Amino acid sequence: MAEAEWTAVDRYITDTLVHPDPALDAALRASEEAGLPAISVSANQGKLLQLMARMQGARNILEIGTLGGYSTIWLARALPRGGRLITLESEPKHAEVARANIAHAGLAGIVDLSLGRALDTLPVLEEEGAGPFDFVFIDADKPSNPDYFAWALRLSRPGTVIVVDNVVRAGAVADPDSSDISVRGVRELNALMAAEPRVTATAIQTVGSKGYDGFAVALVTE
Numbered sequence: 626m627a628e629a630e631w632t633a634v635d636r637y638i639t640d641t642l643v644h645p646d647p648a649l650d651a652a653l654r655a656s657e658e659a660g661l662p663a664i665s666v667s668a669n670q671g672k673l674l675q676l677m678a679r680m681q682g683a684r685n686i687l688e689i690g691t692l693g694g695y696s697t698i699w700l701a702r703a704l705p706r707g708g709r710l711i712t713l714e715s716e717p718k719h720a721e722v723a724r725a726n727i728a729h730a731g732l733a734g735i736v737d738l739s740l741g742r743a744l745d746t747l748p749v750l751e752e753e754g755a756g757p758f759d760f761v762f763i764d765a766d767k768p769s770n771p772d773y774f775a776w777a778l779r780l781s782r783p784g785t786v787i788v789v790d791n792v793v794r795a796g797a798v799a800d801p802d803s804s805d806i807s808v809r810g811v812r813e814l815n816a817l818m819a820a821e822p823r824v825t826a827t828a829i830q831t832v833g834s835k836g837y838d839g840f841a842v843a844l845v846t847e
């Protein structure tokens with residue numbers, strides 16, 4: 626029952642405040658038709674990411690976990706002229722669908738999709754001199770969250786915003802004895818953020834069409 630209500634409210638919010646974007650709708654349709662899992666951010670969450678990137682004045686964005694490029698398109702649409710977004714994806718099929726969706730959205734010229742396991746491609750990015758990034762969105766395999774956070778920090782500057790998705794996991798994050806490797810990844814991430822003197826962070830619980838979850842936000846301060 627609660628889920629139906631959360632979904633109805635998400636629909637109301639989206640219908641009221643999130644203007645339809647044919648390219649984003651087409652990206653969701655193409656992802657579904659290609660059999661990709663329906664685990665992208667929701668429309669109102671995508672818009673929140675876009676607003677955060679705009680509020681921050683981001684010109685250079687890193688995304689870890691592309692899927693079909695839905696959040697990628699939201700974030701790339703936040704960029705000013707000359708801005709760039711690099712997104713990392715390990716599944717060739719996801720990357721193929723995402724590339725087509727990004728091109729269809731007219732963003733192929735500003736988005737680079739790097740295919741491979743992020744922990745392999747991040748060092749390459751660093752070697753190539755990518756970054757510092759103004760905004761980092763972490764939304765890939767959750768057990769690697771601590772490593773992704775460490776990489777985000779490494780590729781950051783004072784003022785960088787790091788957002789990590791799916792950090793509440795239907796409430797399981799509060800269980801210190803959880804054996805779920807994703808929950809453990811999130812708890813380890815939170816411990817790292819808490820202990821890291823170079824960032825200040827919080828996390829927010831959310832409900833909606835994607836269930837009960839949440840996101841963490843960290844600001845790099847030095």
Ligand SMILES: C[S@@+](CC[C@H](N)C(=O)[O-])C[C@H]1O[C@@H](n2cnc3c(N)ncnc32)[C@H](O)[C@@H]1O
Pocket residue numbers: 664665666689690691692693694695696697713714715716719741742743744764765766769
């Ligand atoms: C939750 S989905 C991303 C959703 C997307 N950010 C959105 O909201 O539209 C997670 C993605 O991370 C990818 N992934 C999983 N492990 C990865 C890894 N080691 N390196 C890069 N991508 C990975 C998965 O294949 C999947 O496409």
Ligand SMILES: [Mg+2]
Pocket residue numbers: 664665666764790791
């Ligand atoms: Mg997510």
